[in-house]
Amino acid sequence: MNFSYETRDVRVVFGAGSLVRIAEELEHLGLKRVMLLTTPGRMEDREDVLTLLGARLAGEYNGARLHVPLEVVADAKAALGHFSPDSLLAFGGGSAIGLGKALAYETKLPLVAIATTYSGSEMTAVWGNSDGKMKRTFRNPEVAPRLVVYDPELTYGLSPAVSAASGMNAIAHCVEAEYAPERSQVTSFFALEGLKRLVASLPVVVESGNDASARSDALFGAHLAGRALDMTSMGLEHKLAHVMGGRFGLNHAEAHAALVPWVTAWNAESAPEVMQRMSAALGVADASRTLIDLSKRLGIRPLGALGFTAEGIPVAAELITAMSFPNPRRVDAAGVRWILEQAIT
Ligand code: NAD
DSSP, X not given: OOOOOOOOOOEEEESTTGGGGHHHHHHHTTOOSEEEEXXXXXXXXXXXXXXXXXXXXXXXXXXXXXXXXXXXXXXXXXXXXXXXXXXXXXXESHHXXXXXXXXXXXXXXXXXXXXXXXXXXXXXXXXXXXXXXXXXXXXXXXXXXXXXXXXXXXXXXXXXXXXXXXXXXXXXXHHHHHTSTTOOHHHHHHHHHHHHHHHHHHHHHHHOTTXXXXXXXXXXXXXXXXXXXXXXXXXXXXXXXXXXXXXXXXXXXXXXXXXXXXXXXXXXXXXXXXXXXXXXXXXXSOHHHHHHHHHHHTTOOOGGGGTOOTXXXXXXXXXXXXXXXXXXXOOOHHHHHHHHHHXXX
């Protein structure tokens, strides 16, 4: 056995009801004046957070948006200037956490995350922004959250559609971590366990959003997926999802959800050992088939229903083939076309 990996300083607090610990956890880190960051969709649910923060709340910005548009970063930074916080607290999914990372990069303030979707962003040093045309991603350990709180009870309000898409986004992290150049026994440990938990729990989550055990398992799976993502480089599926978001304006998690079964199927012939490991972890004959079936069962919308049209296929193929990234199968325009043709309907 041979492996090497790095870990960062991050404290993770996981469990139903763990939100109530937020003030005490901030106190441990010596953080006294936090700037709360949310999407507009979290306005009602943030009330509990405001109460728990009490005098620790320096100010808030509720305009976080998908793909972290540069104008939102500028706007939030201006708001931050009025409050002089000593830290940033993102409450929400990848959009709020992404804004937190962009601000952490610019201000050097420490970031804390209360994660309420399955994006996994809270566990990574990867961050990105978008200028309306393209989405760029960067990696910098300084922006990664120092404290992450997971409270499955906060996810009960996630709709079946957002739960399903966000869960498939986490599955995409697990799949691509399994064939990443940095894969090791350690990254596989996180990726395969995450995959197993997500595949088992998501159908229950979608059918019964208040199932405590399934919600807990799905969030744990997403945490493991985020760890796997952080330790590896992503391949074709993530690049395609970023093109769908950055160039065609599709929702991030839904684009992943539509793409991951088909990219897995396309890569399968060049990654037989990966497919074997994933199939063994899931206890099935063909992990790729399982993801296609799961996607149907979860009611995942195809790219066409998200606003992507066939005219976009050659544009996406050109953008993707001009990029360099690791992937088990050599990526060409015909391959991208095949994947998008499957994922569009
Ligand atoms: P999101 O954060 O935009 O959340 C989706 C929607 O659900 C929003 O309207 C939000 O207000 C709402 N919401 C969030 N939590 C909720 C809850 N518990 N109950 C009810 N509603 C809730 O979407 P996302 O998919 O979590 O994140 C997408 C963004 O994250 C993209 O910009 C993507 O690029 C980024 N991302 C980054 C990484 C990384 O490692 N850097 C990983 C995954 C995603």
